[in-house]
Every structure is written in structure tokens, then in C-alpha cells.
Amino acid sequence: MEPILVVFSGGQDSTTCLMKALAERGPGLVHTVTFAYGQRHALEVELAEAIAKEQGVASHKTIRVDWYRDITRNALMDKGTPIAWEPGAATPNTFVEGRNALFLLAAAIYAKGKGIRELMIGVSEADYSGYPDCREAFVKSMNQTLNLAMGCTFVIHAPLQHLTKAQEWALADELGCLDYIRARTLTCYEGIPGDGCGKCPSCKLRAAGLEAYLRLKGARA
């Protein structure tokens, strides 16, 4: 097993990834990187750091990409803008242009200096088809571009790529961390950890997935 660097936000998706990497490789081979990019909730960055420490990862790094706000605007960075998906718009106004490309590129540059060639990211195209940089076509193309840019062979793992939220909760349950992820992670657009505000699109998606999984589990039992 080789070392791996997990792009880690402290949300449900990347925490599920982290748990999977830890289960497969052990904490000595799992590194995390978090991006402070001017997101609405500074708590996100602190929480990611706290979860990484709790899980005993080999190293955790926060990279501050403060200039992001200077070149693009969106509802995730602008506290004053209500979250919305305007009719006719290709993506909701929470879409941060180029975010996963930037995260993967900076993670790869940082990983290369540490002798790490495997990266993991918690993107999924099953529930988020409005975000182009969550699709497999993007991830594969990005992997190829990173290899060509830096003259080495990276492997990007995206274990949630084709999982719905319900399947993601099932994976967390298999990994024995469903309750931990439910209680500890932050996915809510209002910045409330755990079950969140219950009203924003992100909380609704998370709750609907959990409900669907728990219903299925109950029916099987």
C-alpha cells in the first residue's frame, strides 16, 4: 500500500473518503489537505483540522487560497447572497468555478513534494449533475493533465463517483462510521454541523439520502 493524500473539507463526502482510506491503508499512510478559499464558514476549515487530528492522520495541511475571491464570485463565498438555482442557469449559484480542478492541482503539487502519488476526492455525479467538475469525465481528464503537467504518474481515486447519497450512507455504515459522520461532519450551507439547518439544498439531499438508506436497512432487517 502506498501513501495517499485526501482532499478533505470535513463534510460528509470527504469524511467518508477519509474513513475508507484509513480502513484500507491505516493512518500512517493517510494524509489530508484542506483548502481555505474564503468559504462562507471558517468553521469548515477548523472542523476539518479537528476531524483529521481525531482520526490520527499521518499529516494534515491547510492551504490558504485567499486569492480565489478576487477572481470569481459565487454564493458559497458571498455571505450576503441567498443560495439559489436560477431557472435556465447551468449550475446553482453555489458553484465555485474551477474549484475541484484547483483543489486537485494544488493537492498534486503538494503531494509531489512529499513523495505521494495517490490522491482521493469525494466527488459524486449521481446526485450533483449540475456541477461539471464532479463528473467522471472531468476527474479522468484532470488526472491526465496532472501527469502531463508534472511528468509523473498520479492516481486520482474518487470512490463516491457513482454513489447516490443513500449508497454513500451505506458505505459509511459498512465502514462502521455512520453515526460519527452524521454527528461530526459539516455539509450545511448555513454552517451548522451534524444534521444542519435541515432546509438548505445540501441538508435536504443529505437527509433524503440518510432516510432512504435507513428505510432500506430497516426493510432488510
Added chain:
Amino acid sequence: MEPILVVFSGGQDSTTCLMKALAERGPGLVHTVTFAYGQRHALEVELAEAIAKEQGVASHKTIRVDWYRDITRNALMDKGTPIAWEPGAATPNTFVEGRNALFLLAAAIYAKGKGIRELMIGVSEADYSGYPDCREAFVKSMNQTLNLAMGCTFVIHAPLQHLTKAQEWALADELGCLDYIRARTLTCYEGIPGDGCGKCPSCKLRAAGLEAYLRLKGARA
């Protein structure tokens, strides 16, 4: 003609690109972006701004990617490190990991917000084969990745891609700006504009190309 954003450092290569874009589209359609990434010579960023103003571009933007030094080290950012190409190393120690990928990604994010879809970068693989992110394979893959990441169609122009330094000087001469580029741009690793220190690998390459072009021109005359 559509607007275009030139990735612009104030060096010979990107200034030749800028002049080509200006000649083809006129200043109203040409925008420039410069990156302050902790390079050895702060002068580079100021000089880029000055040249952009002199040439009357439609807009000029400096993006500060200060965090770059925090995730990778190299001789271009570390003033104390002598420039070298260690025997057996894939690239000289001036290689900044992922630099052209970062520049193109940030430029594309910024361009999208301004309604610009064409980008220009002064990479060449003829004289610089040690740098993987100057090769055509990288540029084409990056273009594809940007389109997939942001769900739109960018066009990356790399007009110097297959030109040697001598051919690049010939292009500058055709554009009527050979003397301007020779006197005004900064390519030298020691931070000396114009003909530079004359000793670093960058100055030697530039001078050898100029000499070759002027010899050829003399022979033709």
C-alpha cells in the same frame, strides 16, 4: 474577433504573444493577467504591469498566489538556491511544479467571469523540452480539462508552441517589435531586464536565439 486573455509575465515569450494578440485583435480586445507567485524578482510583476499599460491593453490584472511557496520549493522562488540542472534530474531546479497548469486554470476562472473564452500562453517545446508543462500534449489536455471543469468551451492559443528562440525573434521582427522586446522584457534569472546578466541559462538561450536570427537575417539581406 473575440476578446482574449494573455497570461503575461513581462518576459520575452509572453510579450511576443501579447504583441501578436494586439496586432491581430487590437487593444480593445486584449486583456492581460500576471501572477505574483513568490518569484525571485518582484520587478517581474511591476514590469509586466508597466508593459501592459504601455501597450494600452483593455484590462490588466495581477493575481497573487502567495500560497505557492507554501506547497512547493524550487530555485526560481528561493533566492538562496543556485540555478542548476543536476545530472540525472528530469528537470532543472528552476522548474516550478504545476506552474502553467495553475496559471491557465486561474486565468480561465478569471476569464469566465469576464465573458472571455480565449486564452493565450507563451509556452514553447522547441527549446525547453525539460519542462513537461510547456509541451503541446499538456496544453491540449489542459484545454480539455478546463472545458470539462467549467462546462464551457475555452480555446487556449500557444503561438510559440513549436518555435525555436530564433524563430520567436523572427516573429517579433515581423510584428515590428524586436527592438522593444529586446530592450524592455525580463527573462534573466538574475532579474536584469533587456539583455540581462548574459550568463544564466535563460540569458544564454535568449542571446543564442537572437544571434542565430540576426545572422540568418544578415545572410538573407
